Amino acid sequence: MKTTHEVTNQVPDLVDTNLFETDAALRDAVRFNAPELDVQALRELGAEAGSAEMQTHARLANLHSPRLHTHDRTGHRIDEVEFHPSYHALLGAALRHRLHGAPWAPGGPSHVERAAGFLMFTELEPSVLCPVSMTYAVTPALRANPALQAAFGGLLASPAYDGRFRPASAKTAVTMGMGMTEKQGGSDVRANTTQAVRDGEDAWGERYRLVGHKWFMSAPMSDAFLVVAQTPAGPTCFFLPRWLPDGTLNAVRIQRLKDKLGNKANASSEVEFVEAMAWRVGDEGRGLPQILAMGALTRLDCALGTAGLMRGALALAMHHARHRSAFGRRLVEHALMRNVLADLALESEAATALAIRVARAVDRSESDAAPAAEREHEALMRRLLTPAAKYWVCKRGSHFAQEAMECLGGNGYVEAEGEGVMARIYREMPLNSIWEGAGNIMALDLLRALRAGAVSEALECELAPAKGAHPALDRAVARLVSKAGDGVEEAESRRFARDLALATQGALLAQTAPPAVFAAFCESRLDGAPDAFGELPAATDFDAILARAGAE
Ligand SMILES: Cc1cc2nc3c(=O)[nH]c(=O)nc-3n(C[C@H](O)[C@H](O)[C@H](O)COP(=O)(O)OP(=O)(O)OC[C@H]3O[C@@H](n4cnc5c(N)ncnc54)[C@H](O)[C@@H]3O)c2cc1C
Numbered sequence: 001m002k003t004t005h006e007v008t009n010q011v012p013d014l015v016d017t018n019l020f021e022t023d024a025a026l027r028d029a030v031r032f033n034a035p036e037l038d039v040q041a042l043r044e045l046g047a048e049a050g051s052a053e054m055q056t057h058a059r060l061a062n063l064h065s066p067r068l069h070t071h072d073r074t075g076h077r078i079d080e081v082e083f084h085p086s087y088h089a090l091l092g093a094a095l096r097h098r099l100h101g102a103p104w105a106p107g108g109p110s111h112v113e114r115a116a117g118f119l120m121f122t123e124l125e126p127s128v129l130c131p132v133s134m135t136y137a138v139t140p141a142l143r144a145n146p147a148l149q150a151a152f153g154g155l156l157a158s159p160a161y162d163g164r165f166r167p168a169s170a171k172t173a174v175t176m177g178m179g180m181t182e183k184q185g186g187s188d189v190r191a192n193t194t195q196a197v198r199d200g201e202d203a204w205g206e207r208y209r210l211v212g213h214k215w216f217m218s219a220p221m222s223d224a225f226l227v228v229a230q231t232p233a234g235p236t237c238f239f240l241p242r243w244l245p246d247g248t249l250n251a252v253r254i255q256r257l258k259d260k261l262g263n264k265a266n267a268s269s270e271v272e273f274v275e276a277m278a279w280r281v282g283d284e285g286r287g288l289p290q291i292l293a294m295g296a297l298t299r300l301d302c303a304l305g306t307a308g309l310m311r312g313a314l315a316l317a318m319h320h321a322r323h324r325s326a327f328g329r330r331l332v333e334h335a336l337m338r339n340v341l342a343d344l345a346l347e348s349e350a351a352t353a354l355a356i357r358v359a360r361a362v363d364r365s366e367s368d369a370a371p372a373a374e375r376e377h378e379a380l381m382r383r384l385l386t387p388a389a390k391y392w393v394c395k396r397g398s399h400f401a402q403e404a405m406e407c408l409g410g411n412g413y414v415e416a417e418g419e420g421v422m423a424r425i426y427r428e429m430p431l432n433s434i435w436e437g438a439g440n441i442m443a444l445d446l447l448r449a450l451r452a453g454a455v456s457e458a459l460e461c462e463l464a465p466a467k468g469a470h471p472a473l474d475r476a477v478a479r480l481v482s483k484a485g486d487g488v489e490e491a492e493s494r495r496f497a498r499d500l501a502l503a504t505q506g507a508l509l510a511q512t513a514p515p516a517v518f519a520a521f522c523e524s525r526l527d528g529a530p531d532a533f534g535e536l537p538a539a540t541d542f543d544a545i546l547a548r549a550g551a552e
Pocket residue numbers: 177178179180181184185186187188216217218219260263268431434435436437438439440441
């Protein structure tokens with residue numbers, strides 16, 4: 001066969017990179033927030049998550065979406081979801097690296113270590129992290145039912161993934177999901193209509209029968225779920241297993257799987273409960289505060305996940321710009337492309353710095369070893385920075401993905417049978433902003449947090465180490481502290497969330513990033529809202545920023 005042309009100037013795949021070794025921003029964020037940590041496990045995770053073999057699993061798990069089987073061949077209900085083997089390989093790796101309930105178990109990783117691992121794993125594949133994140137969040141919630149905690153706490157922290165659909169008592173590890181959202185409203189959990197009727201008491205505590213539905217319930221093959229249902233005292237949390245203690249299936253009917261924009265490897269379902277058995281976790285009527293506590297942990301994961309997706313998109317954009325030429329030079333040598341990449345690198349590093357800082361707040365606010373004053377400060381920071389980070393980092397995510405995609409030109413928009421990783425990242429990005437509380441809900445949550453203590457003083461203390469480092473940061477901190485003291489109106493709470501995130505990012509970069517990164521961040525983002533990417537002033541030290549990100 002005659003050839004019509006030679007294929008040139010196309011970019012090779014970005015494979016076999018160590019996601020930890022190549023990410024200086026992440027390494028410095030980890031060092032700053034956990035100076036004593038031995039990072040060997042993160043190095044190993046970085047190598048595995050950047051390997052060609054795992055990338056193939058990520059492609060296949062997304063290409064071959066999960067399938068629901070409501071009945072078996074002979075008409076019995078089975079309500080099983082079938083996944084491609086690559087999904088199990090990925091989920092197995094995530095558990096092996098202890099990204100689920102492990103930080104809550106004795107001898108488990110710190111929250112900072114787990115956060116860094118979660119961020120890197122997201123670069124590989126975010127969908128399978130949905131059940132991983134939910135397991136992380138529900139594990140401490142089970143403390144409200146000591147019998148369930150004793151029965152499942154160890155299994156929720158076990159690194160030995162067991163993908164078989166069978167009772168938890170016969171498995172080496174379990175995962176859990178969460179079911180709050182119903183058709184009539186997700187943000188307003190009080191509007192839930194699913195009813196719980198008391199049915200007796202047994203070894204797992206107070207048993208109820210649940211009748212109702214959930215409009216979104218992801219990872220329906222999880223071994224159990226924490227769900228909210230109404231009791232006479234109001235919304236209440238329940239532990240709802242897929243299998244009952246007698247070895248029969250619980251009455252959880254999966255109606256259908258959601259046909260989603262992205263997040264293709266993960267199954268998200270609509271379910272009905274037909275007198276399904278569930279055990280109470282916490283007091284009747286106390287469901288909302290419990291949900292909020294869990295939500296704070298999954299919201300941290302939304303910020304971490306978005307920081308990971310940003311870093312993944314940036315790495316692809318830099319790789320492309322290094323290998324692709326236009327108008328006689330490699331893209332990375334063009335002044336405007338250097339500006340775009342440098343600006344993306346600033347955003348990526350700032351997102352990483354903020355998300356890992358929130359993970360430290362979880363560590364230190366939970367630590368018995370921390371002095372009481374530090375614990376109190378960290379608890380307040382955790383309360384304030386979680387909604388601010390989820391709001392701002394996730395809001396920037398889609399915008400970021402669009403710009404990173406554009407760096408690849410037309411190839412960025414092409415799926416190519418799952419080989420187009422940038423397209424996958426782009427489709428995934430909006431999700432972290434929507435689930436676990438959309439943007440407005442984050443801003444409203446931050447408003448509530450502002451009433452939680454001496455916020456102005458705590459912010460001054462948090463941001464003090466960067467005082468005098470840059471005039472724009474000093475101005476931003478002064479505005480923020482004064483606004484926190486004066487009071488924030490509901491209508492301006494998004495703006496306050498943004499300003500809190502930006503000032504904290506600036507203060508963190510002052511302590512962890514090279515001077516060029518810190519200066520460019522302050523100059524481009526703190527005196528007015530950031531605009532389109534690639535509008536950094538011409539005098540910016542692009543060389544230093546790009547070297548830091550690994551573009552050269
Ligand atoms: C792929 C996917 C998987 C999911 N998996 C799960 C799961 O496993 N378990 C689960 O429980 N849920 C899950 N969800 C549901 C998700 O958490 C909700 O969709 C989300 O919380 C928003 O709720 P809603 O869709 O009912 O929208 P609504 O609550 O109707 O909100 C719509 C819009 O109104 C805004 N809004 C709401 N109240 C206010 C207010 N007071 N002031 C101003 N604005 C307001 C919101 O910010 C949002 O922008 C999933 C969603 C998706 C997309």
